[in-house]
Amino acid sequence: MSETLPPVIVGAGPAGIRAAERLVAAGLRPVVVDEAARWGGQIYRQPPDGGFTRPKKALYGFEAGKADAVHRAMAAIRDRVDYRPRTLVWNCEAGALDLLCDGASEALPFSHLILATGATDRVLPFPGWTLPGVFTLGGSQVALKFQGCAVGRRVAFLGTGPLLYLVAYQYLKAGVEVAGVFDTTPFAAQARATAGMLRDAATLAKGLLYVGWLRAHGVPIHNGVRPVRAEGAERVNALVWRDAQGQERRTSCDAVAFGLGLRSETQLADLAGCRFRFDEADRAWLPERDGAGRSSVPGVYLAGDGGGISGADAAELAGERAALALLEDLGRPMDGKRVKELDGRLSRIAAFRRSLSAAFPFPADWADAIADDTMICRCEGVTAGAVREVARSGQAREMNRAKALTRAGMGRCQGRMCSATTAELLSRTLGTSPDGVGRLRAQPPIKPLPVSAGAERREVA
Amino acid sequence: MRERIECDVAIVGGGIVGGSAALFLRQAGLSVTLLERDWCGAKASGVNFGGVRRQGRPLEQLPLSQRAHAIWGRLPELLGTDAEYIRSGHLKLARSEPDLESLIAYRERSQGFGLGLEIIVGEEFRRRWPALGDRAIGGSLCPEDGHANPRLISPAFARAAAALGAVVREQTPVDRVEKDGDRFVLLSGDALEVRARFLLNTAGAWSWRLAEAFGEPVPLESLHPNMAVTEPLPRFLDVNIGVEGGGVYGRQVPRGNMVVGGGRGFALDADRARPQRDAVLTLMRDAAELFPQLRHAHVIRCWTGVEGYTPDRNPIIGPSRTTPGLFHAFGFSGAGFQIGPGVGQTLAELVTSGETPMPLEAFRIDRFSPTA
Numbered sequence: 014m015s016e017t018l019p020p021v022i023v024g025a026g027p028a029g030i031r032a033a034e035r036l037v038a039a040g041l042r043p044v045v046v047d048e049a050a051r052w053g054g055q056i057y058r059q060p061p062d063g064g065f066t067r068p069k070k071a072l073y074g075f076e077a078g079k080a081d082a083v084h085r086a087m088a089a090i091r092d093r094v095d096y097r098p099r100t101l102v103w104n105c106e107a108g109a110l111d112l113l114c115d116g117a118s119e120a121l122p123f124s125h126l127i128l129a130t131g132a133t134d135r136v137l138p139f140p141g142w143t144l145p146g147v148f149t150l151g152g153s154q155v156a157l158k159f160q161g162c163a164v165g166r167r168v169a170f171l172g173t174g175p176l177l178y179l180v181a182y183q184y185l186k187a188g189v190e191v192a193g194v195f196d197t198t199p200f201a202a203q204a205r206a207t208a209g210m211l212r213d214a215a216t217l218a219k220g221l222l223y224v225g226w227l228r229a230h231g232v233p234i235h236n237g238v239r240p241v242r243a244e245g246a247e248r249v250n251a252l253v254w255r256d257a258q259g260q261e262r263r264t265s266c267d268a269v270a271f272g273l274g275l276r277s278e279t280q281l282a283d284l285a286g287c288r289f290r291f292d293e294a295d296r297a298w299l300p301e302r303d304g305a306g307r308s309s310v311p312g313v314y315l316a317g318d319g320g321g322i323s324g325a326d327a328a329e330l331a332g333e334r335a336a337l338a339l340l341e342d343l344g345r346p347m348d349g350k351r352v353k354e355l356d357g358r359l360s361r362i363a364a365f366r367r368s369l370s371a372a373f374p375f376p377a378d379w380a381d382a383i384a385d386d387t388m389i390c391r392c393e394g395v396t397a398g399a400v401r402e403v404a405r406s407g408q409a410r411e412m413n414r415a416k417a418l419t420r421a422g423m424g425r426c427q428g429r430m431c432s433a434t435t436a437e438l439l440s441r442t443l444g445t446s447p448d449g450v451g452r453l454r455a456q457p458p459i460k461p462l463p464v465s466a467g468a469e470r471r472e473v474a
Numbered sequence: 475m476r477e478r479i480e481c482d483v484a485i486v487g488g489g490i491v492g493g494s495a496a497l498f499l500r501q502a503g504l505s506v507t508l509l510e511r512d513w514c515g516a517k518a519s520g521v522n523f524g525g526v527r528r529q530g531r532p533l534e535q536l537p538l539s540q541r542a543h544a545i546w547g548r549l550p551e552l553l554g555t556d557a558e559y560i561r562s563g564h565l566k567l568a569r570s571e572p573d574l575e576s577l578i579a580y581r582e583r584s585q586g587f588g589l590g591l592e593i594i595v596g597e598e599f600r601r602r603w604p605a606l607g608d609r610a611i612g613g614s615l616c617p618e619d620g621h622a623n624p625r626l627i628s629p630a631f632a633r634a635a636a637a638l639g640a641v642v643r644e645q646t647p648v649d650r651v652e653k654d655g656d657r658f659v660l661l662s663g664d665a666l667e668v669r670a671r672f673l674l675n676t677a678g679a680w681s682w683r684l685a686e687a688f689g690e691p692v693p694l695e696s697l698h699p700n701m702a703v704t705e706p707l708p709r710f711l712d713v714n715i716g717v718e719g720g721g722v723y724g725r726q727v728p729r730g731n732m733v734v735g736g737g738r739g740f741a742l743d744a745d746r747a748r749p750q751r752d753a754v755l756t757l758m759r760d761a762a763e764l765f766p767q768l769r770h771a772h773v774i775r776c777w778t779g780v781e782g783y784t785p786d787r788n789p790i791i792g793p794s795r796t797t798p799g800l801f802h803a804f805g806f807s808g809a810g811f812q813i814g815p816g817v818g819q820t821l822a823e824l825v826t827s828g829e830t831p832m833p834l835e836a837f838r839i840d841r842f843s844p845t846a
Contacts, residue, residue, distance in 0.1 A: 104751055104754075106748065106750070106751050107740075109751075111751050118755055120751060408629065408633070413516075414513050414516070417516070417520060417625040417629075418625065418626065418629070423775065424705070424774065425705055425772075425774050427774065427775060456749075456775050456776060456777055457748075457749060457751075457754070457775075457776050458773060458774070458775075458776065461705065461772035461773065461774050462758075462772060462773045463770075463771075463772055463773075464704065464758045464761065464762050464768045464769065464770075464771050464772065464773055465758075465762065465769055465770070466755065466758065467754075467755045467756065467757065467758025467759035467760075467761075467762060468758075468759045468762065470755055
């Protein structure tokens, strides 16, 4: 039975596409399930069909070549994969995925599954973060790439991580005024970490180029910053921040793009039964994977940012590597030379990634500064004070209890957006390490599921 | 160095029954140690549908259920919180004449228990619940039944007991239990030894283990109610809804979310369960048929739990038939939330005075044994 099932890939970003390409080359016809209408993932997201004429160079900047290559790779195998765009995987149960497409639900059985689910922004709240005009970095990038519009006329870029400079650069290139880049990382930490990045001089050079370009265009770049609040009545009109010397300052803007690195989308791996471990670099619980992308569950593989944040280049390599592991597990002949090559490049990227997380460290003190009345879970309207209270009173010593008692993580996003904050608040209040408060158990549906899908079931032939 | 605790009563299981028993025992002045292997109220007591319902129970449960009803009325004083408990009424729908007849028959049979059931049909039914008018021909309303948030209520009983001086130990599984003369001895790993004159077995779906340890095997089966919740919707429903003949049940919480249940989840292992895809989809279909307001809504979460079911769907409550000082209360068969505090109070009575006015004959533990 299982031999006859085609391999299934979830996600058509760089990891998913390279995995599909490798499986097709081996003569298989994988199913590629993707939420977006067009392939490319988030990083190489394509504008909607029709009417958009911005060239790839404008959309993806330095990455235009890579974006184009990834897009073309999928186009080339398009008729040799069972491609399912606009399709949400809402559950994984008993050897089958549950798909939602065009309002109808369908179960898709699998024997071999590659999860290339990607990542979303990691955010921690600050006063005013729920004002209209405050976006995530990733969200503001999507607006530019996918919708051809900017989130504001004068945008402040706040947070940390490579995306901070990249998106600021992309906005500047698109003709938007950049009010400033407000990096939470002290300059010294970045300078120290740069040494480690020399291993990947090209990427480092790119990063330096963004910074240089921003500076050359008069964009102020501030290091060691903490946000005080986003101000505004109907919409954000200023970012109030504290500089490295502790001085409170104010920058007028009509939008804030904000993010503290990325967080992996791991619910499917959880529902598939994968074992998790705490990853210090990502400060998150991640599904265990070996160097080839095998999870703890036979037949389930992890590739790309969904299994740990490594960026788009690593995702391409990891996607192909996971496909090779899958082929090996099917007992098919394997290209040993290619495996060696990929393993070598992946391990170099891993080293670079460690330097990168040192260059953009997570601001561990952030949670302490969140005022009790700040809303931390927008779906359910839960405040920081509510989470601290259940921790202080001994009612909750781990995430799932905090969720049960406060509702944090119970709303539409199921904790995908707020659980980083809840974990930080809990662990800081309880005085444990960040991994000491556990992680939210995934529950279906992974994203909201229309009730009407209950009446719209497709039976598997 | 193993910690030793001597006390009057040891309780195994910190759900709504164990937690409320601990509270009432403390009120009576006995020393209590409550052992919970997970978190208090984290299992079936805390993840159930949240219906606080007397209507529809077998008649033999109604005295306990009425007793519990009085306790539910005193939540703020007992727990310091009302935990979203609302006496909204519980409306059981009839979709056919025979269903309506069985609702009428239940009202007749339960007459003496004080449920105050009202059969509402026709024009008045459609006027009061226009949303349900074309899906049911009528219903039976229990005006004082309602619903509550189980995630808050169930842990609150154990917390209230602790506030009165009960020793509550969470993350403390009981590995061994034995009788040493007139003392029960409970061991949790190398960490803890509890010695007690009385032992309450309120361990939910896992209670059969303790019962078996004292020579009282019971046919307890684990089942998993399948539930789902939508995002908040405008208020359209003020009662807790059930359907005669079962199938689907629903309630709208103060925040506006609609909680619905129906069908079964499946077991991952002895301790954990998951919603089942077909049950979830069927529930969504049935719920949308019953509540058209859900047609354009989204389900944001599904869940289930682990509940102990007995063959006759009545709980096991009362003294052990083999071991003096041991009392059982489990096997509520998916209907323990409302009745739980009444059972806790009854267990406290049995321990303190050796008797209770509550009729427990139908709940004897030995009713399933071949010789009974």
